[in-house]
Amino acid sequence: MSRKDLYKSKAWKEIRKYIWIKQSCTCNRCKRAVYVDGLSQWIPPEKRLTGIVHHKKYLTDTNYTDPTIAYNEDNLEGICIDCHNNLHFSKRAIRKDLTFDELGN
Numbered sequence: 001m002s003r004k005d006l007y008k009s010k011a012w013k014e015i016r017k018y019i020w021i022k023q024s025c026t027c028n029r030c031k032r033a034v035y036v037d038g039l040s041q042w043i044p045p046e047k048r049l050t051g052i053v054h055h056k057k058y059l060t061d062t063n064y065t066d067p068t069i070a071y072n073e074d075n076l077e078g079i080c081i082d083c084h085n086n087l088h089f090s091k092r093a094i095r096k097d098l099t100f101d102e103l104g105n
Contacts, residue, residue: 001065003059003061003064006059006064006070011067011071012070012071015053015071015073015076016053017036017038017039018073019053019073019076019077019078020034020036020039020040020051020053020078021039022073023077023078025039025040025043025051025078026078027049027051027078027079027080027083028077028078028079029077029079029080029083030080030082030083032049032080033047033049034049034050034051034078034079034080035048035049035050035051036051036078049080049081049082050080050081051078051079051080051081052078052079052080052081052084053076053077053078053079054076054077054078054079054084054087055069055070055075055076056075056076056077057069057075
């Protein structure tokens with residue numbers, strides 16, 4: 001399995017869903033409601049905020065097959081796209097009103 005395939009695996013989908021349920025579909029950092037397909041349809045479409053289950057200890061090409069890193073709930077937190085971008089890209093931003101999407105664009 002490649003690193004990209006991990007995110008398509010049944011194990012990842014299950015732990016991802018568990019994390020969002022555990023956090024009541026709210027960002028672990030800013031506490032805003034996050035839209036998670038199949039879990040938070042109650043959020044109006046115009047107020048839906050993308051969420052990402054984030055690895056606190058980042059996945060690398062050498063550790064992504066280690067289940068204690070990839071699937072360990074203590075290493076995972078659900079965060080909104082804004083908090084995720086601040087974690088990963090805040091030092092590279094040239095303006096505060098610019099953010100990256102989940103693909104890094």
